[in-house]
Amino acid sequence: MASINNRKHPCIAxxxxxxxxxxxxxxxxxxxxxxxDSYDNFNDFVAEEAEEYANNGDGVTYLVWNIFCGADGxxxxxxxxxxxxxxxxxIPYIDRIRLDEDEAKILGKEFDxxxxxxxxxxxxxFAVDKRYQDTFYEYKGTxxxxxxxxxxxxxxxxxxxxxxxxxxxxIFLHALPNAEKFYENNGFHPVEKNMKPLHSVDSxxxxxxxxxxxxxxxxxx
Amino acid sequence: MKDNTEKEECTEDGGNxxxxxxxxxxxxxxxxxxxxxxxxxxxNNNRVSKEFLDTCKxxxxxxxKHK
Numbered sequence: 663m664a665s666i667n668n669r670k671h672p673c674i675a676x677x678x679x680x681x682x683x684x685x686x687x688x689x690x691x692x693x694x695x696x697x698x699d700s701y702d703n704f705n706d707f708v709a710e711e712a713e714e715y716a717n718n719g720d721g722v723t724y725l726v727w728n729i730f731c732g733a734d735g736x737x738x739x740x741x742x743x744x745x746x747x748x749x750x751x752x753i754p755y756i757d758r759i760r761l762d763e764d765e766a767k768i769l770g771k772e773f774d775x776x777x778x779x780x781x782x783x784x785x786x787x788f789a790v791d792k793r794y795q796d797t798f799y800e801y802k803g804t805x806x807x808x809x810x811x812x813x814x815x816x817x818x819x820x821x822x823x824x825x826x827x828x829x830x831x832x833i834f835l836h837a838l839p840n841a842e843k844f845y846e847n848n849g850f851h852p853v854e855k856n857m858k859p860l861h862s863v864d865s866x867x868x869x870x871x872x873x874x875x876x877x878x879x880x881x882x883x
Numbered sequence: 884m885k886d887n888t889e890k891e892e893c894t895e896d897g898g899n900x901x902x903x904x905x906x907x908x909x910x911x912x913x914x915x916x917x918x919x920x921x922x923x924x925x926x927n928n929n930r931v932s933k934e935f936l937d938t939c940k941x942x943x944x945x946x947x948k949h950k
Contacts, residue, residue, distance in 0.1 A: 679946050726946075755914035755922060777913060780926065801945045804938060811942050818943035821936060832926070851929045853922070873930045879923045 677728055677799045677808065679743065681815070684712045684723040688742075692725075695742045697789040704789040708745045721749035721786040726812055728794075743794045744812050747787035751834055752779030753871065759880045780877055781830040783820050788813070788835070813848045817872065824874060831875040836867035845870050 692709045707715075712723035724746050730739040758773040766772050794808045801811070817833065824830050837845050842852060850870040914922050 677945075681946055753914070755919040756916040757919060758916060775916065780923075802941055804941060806938075806942075811945055814939040814942035815946040817931075817936070818939040821939065822943070849931045849935050851925070854925070871926065873926050876927050876930065877923050879920065 671798050672796060673798045673800065673805070674794075674808070676730070677801075677811075678731065679811075679815075680727045680729050680740075682725050682727070684708075684716060684725060684745075686713055688725070691740065691742055695745070695789075696792050698792055698795075701789065704787070707787060708742075708789070712745075712747070715747065719749075721747040721784075723747045723787070741793065742791055743808060744790040745787070746785055746789075746812070746816060748816075749784050749786050750830075751782050751784035753782055753832065753834055754779045757880050776880075780832055782832040782834040782871070783823075783830055785816065785833065785835040809844065810848055813844075817849065821874060831873070831877055833872040833874065835870055837870050839866055839868065842868050842870070848872075 689709070695705055695708050697704045708723065708725075716722050725742060726744040726746075727740045728743050729737050730741075732738045755778055757776050757778045759776065761769065761772060761774055790809045790812070797808050798805050799808055799811060806814070820830075820833055833850075835845070835850070837850075846852070849872045851873070853869040853871070
């Protein structure tokens with residue numbers, strides 16, 4: 663996992679982030695979000711669809727701001743750095759339990775097949791504004807891309823949640839092909855190609871997971 | 884007001900310059916019996932390290948959660 667990057671790259675000197683749940687009152691600023699010309703759907707999502715998405719129970723969107731303050735310490739300006747949308751999910755798999763001899767004889771089978779799920783937090787959406795793409799920031803001796811700082815703060819949040827609020831074992835997402843490396847650098851693992859366990863309608867997106875807690879399996883040869 | 888200044892410029896690989904990094908896919912299928920054992924083994928072997936979680940904690944601090 664990459665942590666510190668010593669190569670030359672664009673850095674920002676000022677980054678004062680704040681995260682808040684989607685806030686309709688900031689609509690004017692949300693309309694300015696621009697992940698790039700090819701990503702209109704993502705620009706539109708945060709400006710127009712995030713509220714309905716939350717109301718439907720499909721995911722809660724979080725806004726990552728960079729807050730600029732004046733000499734008196736009061737906010738004078740803010741920029742939307744990134745946004746992400748979280749929801750609950752499960753990674754389903756088939757487990758099997760060996761039946762005892764009598765049961766096996768009655769049921770005429772050796773194993774009981776069960777569908778189980780690995781509980782997970784799903785990152786449904788994650789987009790970074792053009793102004794903060796490929797841009798690094800140094801904090802407490804560690805220099806990371808802004809996108810990585812955001813991602814690691816999500817992981818930190820998730821890890822805190824599962825200790826105190828809500829149990830789950832993984833973070834799960836579907837990465838765009840050109841973002842797989844980014845996720846690998848941030849603790850995620852791709853689902854192996856030859857397994858295709860999470861094959862979706864759009865095979866361009868790679869199912870990836872970050873494992874936080876051990877899964878117990880009954881599977882018995 | 885403080886402002887951001889670009890100190891240096893060059894390209895960087897590693898997916899850092901990606902605009903959109905994840906997208907919702909609502910259909911997933913079940914990991915089948917023949918694959919699930921290996922999947923869960925890999926899942927357990929790939930558990931995130933304490934060292935990595937420490938950097939995440941630092942990110943949490945940057946974002947004001949542990950200030």
